[in-house]
Amino acid sequence: MPLLIYNSLTRQKQEFKPIKAGEVTMYVCGPTVYDLSHIGHARSAVAFDVVYRYLKYKGFRVKYTRNYTDIDDKIINRANKDGVAWNEISERYIKAFDEDMAALGVELPNFRPKATETIQEMIGVIQALIDKGFAYVLDGDVYYSVRKFNGYGKLSGKNIEELEAGARVEVDERKEDPLDFALWKKSKHGEPWWDSPWGRGRPGWHIECSAMSQKFLGETIDIHGGGKDLIFPHHENEIAQSEGATGKPFVRYWLHNGFVNIEKEKMSKSLGNILAIRDALNNYSFEAVRLFLISSHYRSPIDYSPDALREAEVALERYYRTLERMEKDWPDVVNAKVNEQRKKQRMQRIINAMDDDFNTAYAAGFIFEEVNTANRLMDSAKTLGTNELEEALPVIKAIFKEAGSFLGVFHRGPQEYFAEKKGNLKVSEEEIARLVLERSEAKKDKDFKKADAIRKELEEKGVLLEDTPKGTVWRMKI
RNA sequence: GGCGGCGUACCCAAGUGGCUAAGGGAGCAGUCUGCAAAACUGCGAUGCAGCGGUUCAAAUCCGCUCGCCGCCUCCA
Structure with missing residues (x-):
């Protein structure tokens, strides 16, 4: 089964065929670094992290670039x-973004250029556009003449006449047309500037992605990604710039992720309903955040709520508890030789899901089916024997590892997952051990009243006790 | 106003023409347990916003209606 990708440009799923067989060039719009990143940025980053990982898993050599917009009005305003x-x-915010990405387990792209490091290339693209008649200079500013570019509107499905009619932008009277956008902005007093053929100034927003993707990936790239809100005008303008300058197709597959909403409304600065990535990570494990994000399709909107994250954490704990049980109770079985054919067969369901426009939610569903299978077989080992168990457990563990490699969830060891949670403990582990021992003594004496009191006391401190055949174990309450 | 998307059980969510409508959370009952917890088992949408149509067959295609959201302005 081929890999199908929904292409925003054609508005349909298409079989993915890169320009060069076996090799993929991929560009994703990164953040404008003027504040802490929020859960919406996390969604985009995680969505394309999964795309990147999965393409690699499929055997492609992927060249992945994600930029930092480090010069922009918002940055200047914030600085002032x-x-x-x-x-x-x-x-400051590049550093913060990098920390957040690392904390989310997002793999580093191959290239992470900053806009300000690519000024010369941007000037080159702008000059090419002027030379070809797509752009004009106006007193130190350079504008793109939208009407000169034939395909303007093809990505966003807009036509120029309607845009003209509905233009809400403050019109700069000097522009030849209200829709024309700035490629280069003459610097105002006190603003950062770079030298250019048109005088001192700084780049417009859209030009950087055209220049950077060309510099690092070439004139025509396979995949370009970003949030849905970038379709217009940002990506529309990128197409106009890149295709105007090179005369070649810019992007073969456009991918756009949906938003994270809060209370059904888009999370955004202007509405003030922001959840910073680091605030989410204070309360939940990074895998829970990722599981929450990949539990819906990347193009659909998802509604954030503390409950939604909590449910993801509960599900994740169920997963790790099962894996822990497999490794602790059946160490020899779980590490036995994997029946490759069986693994391939089970794994294929997950691969089919991913091949269908990266259906991570469906794929995650299969992981939980494996969780159920593992528990069921371990539960029934005593009565039904271990034949099936011996064949299934190694396969299940291998599937977890393999699927985890591209989902970026389910890929750690249980001890690591649980150890991370113990970091938030409000009671010392020594104290817990002491109370557990005291309770065991009480249980031995059939003093269940005391035993229950201790259990209750610990629960109030966020520690849950479980009596197992091998003794009492404890864990953190979610 | 223009363009686009969505509406599946108590909640989240996959499924977009054809086996019993995945999976997670919550709930109830049972197994296990001193009691719990965990795990497992069972129950739970005769139904996919509503109405009509196409078809041997529709949650899935078409039309209308209702509701919600996004883009058209910086935004992942």
Whole structure:
């Protein structure tokens, strides 16, 4: 079964065929670094992280670029507000973004260029556009003449006349047409600037992605991704710039992720309903955040709520508890030789799901079916024997590992997952051990009242006790 | 106003023409347990916003209606 990808440009799922067989070039719009990243940025990053990982899993050599927009009005405004240099702001939030990505287990793209490191290339693209008649200079500014580009609107499905009619932008009277957008902005007093053939200035927003994707990936790239809100005008303008300058198709497959909503409304700065990535990670494991994000299709909107994250954490704990049980109770079985044919067969369901436009939610469903199978077989080992168990457990563990490699969830060891949770403990482990022992003594004496009191006391401190045949174990309450 | 998307059980969510409508969470009952917890088993949509149509067959295609959301302005 081929890999199908929904292409925003054609509005349908298409079989994915890269330009060069076996090799994929992929560009994703990164953040404008003027504030902490929120859960919406996490969604985009995780969605394309999964795309990147899965393409690699499929055997493609992937060249993946994600930029930082480190020069922009918002950065300058923030710097003025804070009374610091603009690049202090951008550097601070690049660092914060990198930390958040690492904390989310997002793999590093091959190239992570900053806009300000690519100014010369941008100037080159702008010059090419001027030379070809797509752009014009106006007193130190350079504008793109939208009407000169034939395919304008093909990605967003808009036509120029309607845009014209509905234009809400403040019109710069000097522009030849209200829809024309800035490629280069003459620097105002006190603003950062770079030298250019048109005088000192700084780049417009859209030009950077055209320049950077060309520099690192070439004139025509396979995949370009970003949030749905970037379709217009950002990506529309990128197409106009890149195709205008090179005369070649810019992108073969456009991918756009849906939003994270809060209370059914888009999370955004202007509405003030932001959840920062690091705030989410304070309360939940990064895998729970990822599981929450991949439990819906990447193009659908998802509604954030504390409950939704909690449910993801509960599900994840169920998963790790099962894996822990497999490894602790059946160490020899679980590490026995994998029946490759069986594995391939079970794994194929997950691969089919992923091949269908990265249906991670469906894929995750199969993981939980395996969880159920493992538990069921372990439960019934005493009565039904271990034949089936011996064949299934190694396969199940291998599936977890393999699917985890591209989902970025389910791929750690249980001890690591649970150890991370113990970091939030409010009671010392020594104290817990002491109370557990005290309770065991009480249980031995049939003093169940005392035993229950201790269990209740610990539960109030967020520690749950479980009596197993091998003794009492404890874990963190979610 | 223009363009686009969505509406599946108590909640989240997959499924977009054809086996018993995945999976997770919550609930109830049972097994296990001193009691719990965990795990397992069973129950739970004769039904996929509503109405009509196409078809041997529709949650899935078409039309209308209702409701929600997004883009058209910086935004992942």
